[in-house]
Amino acid sequence: MKNTISERIADFLKNYPPFNAMETKQLEQLSLEVVIIHKETNSIVFSQNENPHDNFYVVNKGAIALSKAGSSQILDICDEGDVFGLRPLLAHEKYKLEAKAYEETILYAIPIKEFKPLALENKRIGNFLIESFASNTGNPYSIKHRGKLYGVNEEAERYSTNKILDLQPIKYSTDLITCKEGTKIKTIADKMTKYNVSCILVEKDDLPAGIITDKDLRKKVATGLFPISATAKTIMSSPIITYPKELTLAQSQMAMMKSNISHLVLTEDGTTETKAVGILSKHDIMVAVGNNPAVLLRAIKRATDAKRLRGIRHGIMNLLQGYLDQNIPLGLVSKIISELNDASTKQVIQIALSKMEEEPPVKFTWLSMGSQGRAEQLLNTDQDNAIIFEDVSEDRLETTRNYFIKLGESISKMLNTIGFEYCPAEMMASNRSWCHSLTEWKNVTAHWIHNPGPEEILLSSIFFDYNVAFGEKALADELSKSIFDHAHQYPQFFTHLASGALQNPSPSGFFRDFLVEQDGEHKDFFDLKLRVLMPIIDAARVLILSHSIKSINNTAERYEKLAELEPNNKELYLACSYASKALLKFRTRQGLLHNDSGRYIALDQLNKEEKIKLKRTFKTVKEIQSLIEVRFQVKNLLR
Amino acid sequence: MWPFSKKKQLELPDFWWEYDEHFKEKLPDDVKENTFVVLDTETTGFSLTKDRMLCIGALKLKGDSIVVKETFEVYIQQEHYNKESAEIHGILKKSRKNSISELDALKLFLDYAKNHVLVGHHVMFDINMINAALKRNGLPKLKNKTLDTEKLYIRTLLISSVVEQKERYTLDDLAKKFSISRKDRHTALGDAFITAIAFLRTIEKLKPQKIKDLLR
Numbered sequence: 001m002k003n004t005i006s007e008r009i010a011d012f013l014k015n016y017p018p019f020n021a022m023e024t025k026q027l028e029q030l031s032l033e034v035v036i037i038h039k040e041t042n043s044i045v046f047s048q049n050e051n052p053h054d055n056f057y058v059v060n061k062g063a064i065a066l067s068k069a070g071s072s073q074i075l076d077i078c079d080e081g082d083v084f085g086l087r088p089l090l091a092h093e094k095y096k097l098e099a100k101a102y103e104e105t106i107l108y109a110i111p112i113k114e115f116k117p118l119a120l121e122n123k124r125i126g127n128f129l130i131e132s133f134a135s136n137t138g139n140p141y142s143i144k145h146r147g148k149l150y151g152v153n154e155e156a157e158r159y160s161t162n163k164i165l166d167l168q169p170i171k172y173s174t175d176l177i178t179c180k181e182g183t184k185i186k187t188i189a190d191k192m193t194k195y196n197v198s199c200i201l202v203e204k205d206d207l208p209a210g211i212i213t214d215k216d217l218r219k220k221v222a223t224g225l226f227p228i229s230a231t232a233k234t235i236m237s238s239p240i241i242t243y244p245k246e247l248t249l250a251q252s253q254m255a256m257m258k259s260n261i262s263h264l265v266l267t268e269d270g271t272t273e274t275k276a277v278g279i280l281s282k283h284d285i286m287v288a289v290g291n292n293p294a295v296l297l298r299a300i301k302r303a304t305d306a307k308r309l310r311g312i313r314h315g316i317m318n319l320l321q322g323y324l325d326q327n328i329p330l331g332l333v334s335k336i337i338s339e340l341n342d343a344s345t346k347q348v349i350q351i352a353l354s355k356m357e358e359e360p361p362v363k364f365t366w367l368s369m370g371s372q373g374r375a376e377q378l379l380n381t382d383q384d385n386a387i388i389f390e391d392v393s394e395d396r397l398e399t400t401r402n403y404f405i406k407l408g409e410s411i412s413k414m415l416n417t418i419g420f421e422y423c424p425a426e427m428m429a430s431n432r433s434w435c436h437s438l439t440e441w442k443n444v445t446a447h448w449i450h451n452p453g454p455e456e457i458l459l460s461s462i463f464f465d466y467n468v469a470f471g472e473k474a475l476a477d478e479l480s481k482s483i484f485d486h487a488h489q490y491p492q493f494f495t496h497l498a499s500g501a502l503q504n505p506s507p508s509g510f511f512r513d514f515l516v517e518q519d520g521e522h523k524d525f526f527d528l529k530l531r532v533l534m535p536i537i538d539a540a541r542v543l544i545l546s547h548s549i550k551s552i553n554n555t556a557e558r559y560e561k562l563a564e565l566e567p568n569n570k571e572l573y574l575a576c577s578y579a580s581k582a583l584l585k586f587r588t589r590q591g592l593l594h595n596d597s598g599r600y601i602a603l604d605q606l607n608k609e610e611k612i613k614l615k616r617t618f619k620t621v622k623e624i625q626s627l628i629e630v631r632f633q634v635k636n637l638l639r
Numbered sequence: 640m641w642p643f644s645k646k647k648q649l650e651l652p653d654f655w656w657e658y659d660e661h662f663k664e665k666l667p668d669d670v671k672e673n674t675f676v677v678l679d680t681e682t683t684g685f686s687l688t689k690d691r692m693l694c695i696g697a698l699k700l701k702g703d704s705i706v707v708k709e710t711f712e713v714y715i716q717q718e719h720y721n722k723e724s725a726e727i728h729g730i731l732k733k734s735r736k737n738s739i740s741e742l743d744a745l746k747l748f749l750d751y752a753k754n755h756v757l758v759g760h761h762v763m764f765d766i767n768m769i770n771a772a773l774k775r776n777g778l779p780k781l782k783n784k785t786l787d788t789e790k791l792y793i794r795t796l797l798i799s800s801v802v803e804q805k806e807r808y809t810l811d812d813l814a815k816k817f818s819i820s821r822k823d824r825h826t827a828l829g830d831a832f833i834t835a836i837a838f839l840r841t842i843e844k845l846k847p848q849k850i851k852d853l854l855r
Contacts, residue, residue, distance in 0.1 A: 003712045004828040005698070036705040038839040061818075104840065109704070413818070422816065424796055
């Protein structure tokens with residue numbers, strides 16, 4: 001008896017191999033036997049050397065990371081529709097890898113008992129299994145050749161401590177942009193520009209005849225050797241060098257070096273006598289290696305949907321890990337990662353805009369707030385954002401707002417897809433209170449400044465770190481000006497803001513030991529963000545705002561600027577700048593280690609050196625706090 | 640009234656006593672050890688007296704898994720019929736699906752729910768609907784503990800008086816927040832499934848250890 005849920009499962013499975021080879025009846029039967037499992041981030045599905053379960057797994061939503069126990073190197077990530085943990089079941093072996101939820105994941109557990117007879121009966125499923133185990137590439141039918149079904153075999157295992165990437169099949173573009181031999185060069189250049197590609201394939205009778213790259217256009221056309229009215233045939237490189245489509249990363253790199261070319265044409269059987277199936281560019285290889293910010297940046301700009309961006313963001317996290325391992329200065333690291341984060345946000349907004357039915361009615365600005373606004377967001381933390389739109393007449397205000405709320409919803413949903421959690425306090429542009437016209441924003445911020453209760457101070461402290469992520473910068477500048485005007489009319493605001501910065505609980509107790517959380521979800525953990533990071537960040541904000549500087553948001557940079565402005569406090573400010581970087585690095589390391597926001601730290605897992613480092617920053621926190629306490633006369637307020 | 644109620648109790652059918660028997664057992668302390676019955680009903684309308692249940696859908700959640708085979712979906716034969724709501728659920732009076740009598744549906748549901756905690760979105764509506772049906776069939780009210788996913792979800796949000804927060808969160812809001820597909824919205828079991836995922840995600844945020852933390 002099928003039911004609504006089993007129908008839904010069958011509906012999902014039928015899109016992915018090997019299930020797409022099953023008959024509807026069989027699939028319906030199988031779906032009934034499924035167990036749906038929800039896995040929290042970092043929870044383990046199975047561990048290395050565990051005896052095989054009764055089921056194998058298909059990822060319905062989320063992602064599963066496969067790795068060797070005890071190593072942080074992720075060998076493979078299984079995405080939607082990927083099958084894993086099947087081979088040990090068929091081979092009666094123990095699991096050779098550990099499978100862990102990379103993010104919140106929903107799995108379909110499929111009992112091998114029910115699946116096996118179907119696999120034996122159905123030749124197409126059998127072939128799929130044989131091919132995937134033999135080629136070890138998970139899904140031989142898919143263009144995304146990645147080790148899915150099982151991961152690595154014995155041979156690959158030897159390399160698993162370093163990059164086994166070299167032996168992994170490479171992903172190449174299958175959207176071939178082609179032309180005929182008789183096509184005019186101008187048409188070709190237009191086409192390449194339109195599709196944003198660096199090369200075009202010239203076909204004759206549907207078979208690959210030649211290739212034209214950016215280089216050919218530069219060397220042969222721009223130099224005046226051939227006019228733009230000449231045909232493709234005159235400038236194409238021919239005969240072309242072709243390769244079979246199953247190429248590993250190492251093979252393709254070798255091939256390019258051997259022939260000194262930047263593009264490989266892949267055909268069905270590797271000869272020019274069969275149809276071309278894809279083109280592999282140097283760029284594709286670099287993305288696969290993924291250790292180059294420029295490449296990642298280009299990949300972000302080329303992404304056309306949130307899913308692709310999510311994949312690229314996994315690469316960004318790898319990059320971050322690498323930087324921290326190599327001890328590259330954090331100032332530089334945070335700049336690069338923030339650039340990439342910024343670019344992802346921009347791209348998401350572009351995509352969202354292109355999907356809206358109408359153009360925006362007026363100009364608008366997308367503000368990133370909080371850590372992203374301060375360019376301190378190294379890990380994927382919460383998204384805090386807001387929209388300012390141009391003033392419109394009263395009668396158009398609500399329709400205009402509704403447009404932007406809708407846009408905000410679609411953007412924040414996509415940001416969520418690529419890994420930025422929703423803000424638990426709903427400080428997002430999809431919320432009516434964070435989507436205002438310029439005049440409304442001026443009124444809201446003026447209200448905060450003139451009525452500085454604890455809530456208003458909290459909101460100001462989040463909002464005033466805004467940074468323009470997209471759109472009209474002038475709108476944000478005008479708002480900043482209005483904020484400073486009000487703040488100077490009502491200087492007591494700074495006193496309140498300073499008192500807000502002193503509200504955070506102290507990091508250490510009387511005997512200089514760490515104070516840990518007393519209850520709740522994070523009992524006995526040290527709250528790095530609340531107890532150390534926030535006081536430093538808050539102090540920097542009130543100090544820099546009191547100097548009427550809005551252009552600097554980054555905490556470390558704010559202190560550097562302050563050191564410049566107030567030479568008599570230079571030493572303290574530079575210490576703060578250093579501490580803020582050290583703490584951010586600390587948080588990022590912890591976050592990468594546990595795949596979370598790094599906010600809470602288990603003290604017993606820190607070594608002596610780390611503890612001393614951490615404690616040293618406490619002294620700086622105390623000093624900067626007493627400075628703002630005196631300067632803004634916070635004591636008067638408390639009285 | 641006492642003598643009457645005693646007499647009435649004697650007339651209760653066996654399946655009620657079997658259901659009743661389960662409550663002698665205490666619920667396990669640990670949240671992960673508990674089985675939750677996530678349910679949703681489709682009804683002809685919102686009136687407890689006039690409207691009737693069309694369908695009950697439920698599934699069992701234990702630890703982090705849902706066993707598809709152990710889901711519950713019954714359609715109930717209709718005397719009363721409300722044209723407007725049929726447009727929402729697409730359940731017509733003479734539906735092709737095999738429907739059973741209200742009493743049989745209740746009997747099956749009691750046997751399914753046992754003493755487990757009942758979870759639903761705006762769960763009291765579903766409970767009241769079932770209780771009304773129980774009453775019509777001369778049976779006492781449900782004895783299960785209940786959990787409302789809307790209230791649980793609100794517990795995960797930060798409390799702030801300045802930021803405007805919604806007072807009500809519909810199942811659609813939750814599905815959106817947790818990116819759950821809303822394809823099967825307005826079928827009882829489909830809604831129950833969405834509720835179950837939302838429930839899992841919510842308790843992941845709240846991280847309760849003991850069942851009594853949840854039921855507080």
